[in-house]
Amino acid sequence: MEGGPLPLRLVKLVERSAALDPPADMVRLVVLGVIPPGPVRDLLRGNWLGHSLHPLLSDFVEGPWMAASFIDLFGPRAWAPAARRLLGFGLLVAVPAYASGLLEWAEEERPDQRRVGLVHLCAISTALGLYTASYVSRVRGGPGRLLGVTAGLIAFADGYVAGHMSHVRLVATGELGAAE
Secondary structure (H helix, E strand, O other): OOOOOHHHHHHHHHHOOHHHHHHHHHHHHHHHHHOOOOHHHHHHHOOOOOOOOHHHHHHHHHHHHHHHHHHHHHOOHHHHHHHHHHHHHHHHHHHHHHHHHHHHHHOOOOHHHHHHHHHHHHHHHHHHHHHHHHHHHHHOOOOOHHHHHHHHHHHHHHHHHHHHHHHHOOOOOOOOOOOO
8 A cells, every 4th residue: 555644545545446336336327317417407516606516515514513523522511402503504504515515426537536435425424324313312302412423523534535535636626636
């Protein structure tokens, strides 16, 4: 395996893992079939912004989720309603962020980046499921804190994968990043 920090070595290993191609191709075909060319695809792509919509929306998802995890870890119990509201807001914004990210990934032509995107999809889907379970637990009067913190740890680690795709490999721009 190449040198460099462990997270980078792992992402580069994923980039070379052709075993991820069949599931990536299957999910890609489903996404492109569900979101046909037209105004919805243009909206989710961010054509009206002049660049990808997904990174902008993901900040509105990850910010509240990370804040909720911070409150869960370090805040007094009296702040639990704030953590619940932050989770709820993040879950609402997650729907268009998820859809725009799926479309952006499905339109990616480079197999190595589709592989990394599949890992990102799996990780963020896991975090989304755990955050949803945490929110439901909190609404029903249960704790939900452990679920939320676990989701936050997964989303935090996934942030590295997503950052690699957007800042190093310039996914959604059609260009290859200068950093190798």
